[in-house]
Amino acid sequence: MIDLKGKRGLVVGVANGASIAAGCARAFRAAGAELALTFLNEKARPWVEPVAQEVGAPLFLPCDVREPGQLEAVFDRITAEWGRLDFLLHAIAFAPREDLHTSVVNASAEGFATAMDISCHSFLRMARLARPLMQAGGSLITVSFYGADRVVENYNLMGPVKAALEASVRYAAADLAGEGIRAFSLSTGPVKTRAASGIDRFDALMDKIRARTPAGKLVSIEEIGTLAAFLATEAASPMSGSVVYADNGFHTTA
Template sequence: MKTLEGRIALITGIANENSIAYGVARSLKARGAQLVVTYVNDRTLDFIKPLLPDLDPALLLKCDVADDASLDATFAAITDKFGKLDIALHSIAFAQKDDLHGRVVDTSREGFMQAMDISCHSFVRIAHRAEPLMKDGGTLITMSYYGAEKVVPNYGVMGPVKAALESTTRYLANELGPKKIRVHAVSPGPVQTRAASGIREFGLLIENSIQHAPLRELIDIDDVGEATAFLCEDGAKRITGSVFYVDGGINIVS
């Protein structure tokens, strides 16, 4: 069913065919949304070019969320082309390897600020620019992880950063709710993405999820895409501010 027919969706964070953002983009496209796909640099563009025929984006834009001028140009292009925006996906996270692999207590000021800026505050910057374009309401989605709530070995500084991201989600939901703009953090279980490959002993997280999640199986990017698409549909119009787990139930297990 084309439940998102006529909706315009901004997609950030596609790095390759294993990216969660790619799974979300496919699900939104299948429901009729027109996609605005962004890439951070020319190297990333080379990786995602094979995916573009599948997504058939209405706009393909270079966008570095750490650069305000780049974000401004992206939203100016959306305004010129469509005059509105209905959905924005923030699927971006970054931390220096030493800060991700090391102890939080040893994190440098610069490393902490960089991780927070790219992984959390960039969602605020996107929301700020999306708000005036969501004239009839809309949905803002970011991607979190269980390490925001509990200590996950080898997740390092990204745990506190994701905790800040989930709190930010709640505050944005409260502030933008009167404009019918809904805000969610989707929290997938372990998925073998390029970002996940930077987590030391990630294979142990995969193994633990298979052994202990109630459903005894891994999720994939299409599972995340389908759940995210639901949150953007009218059937979810009374839901906002949630952390929406797509993890086979591992979050309920001690």
């Protein structure tokens, strides 16, 4: 059994009730954790608020990492209200549509930089802000995909961005190991989320991966959430710095 009773965590990246971050939030709460959730902006709030209510999040805060000061304000509020943080989930990714839908060599410098800033560097920003709140140690978890390691058709720009994210996790895990802070890349199979809908021919990609998965079954957000909850515990400490796969074995097939 996964026990997060008495733990407090931050979940960034819930888009709606069907998102990977929502599945993780439910699993964290089911394991006993108290949560803070964020929403991108007022347009997104009605889609995220039901999840915050479902998990009983006492802190529900706006957070657009592109807006100066918003991420810092989230951690200031956590500091004021809780004074500590035990784990966080970073589940945000973005690339401009025109750069995502072209070959990687044709992506613009501006689009590449935007994708890296939002999808990768924001994880390191969160790690830096969480560090003083994790005096007793903690877990930093981000969401990745197999396209970081192998070429996936139509994944394009997000492949090198996710590869950079996974490398950042390894270096953060090494940087913070002496403070008892772990870091993990949770590499999931494809899930039909709002973010994934931006990838060209995503339904076809899901069908291909399903066919190559040993059990012929795609992973669910509930299964991903259970694994994320485990990574939030001290029991996952020996795995710090790892890419942890939640894809029903797809990554093992040739």
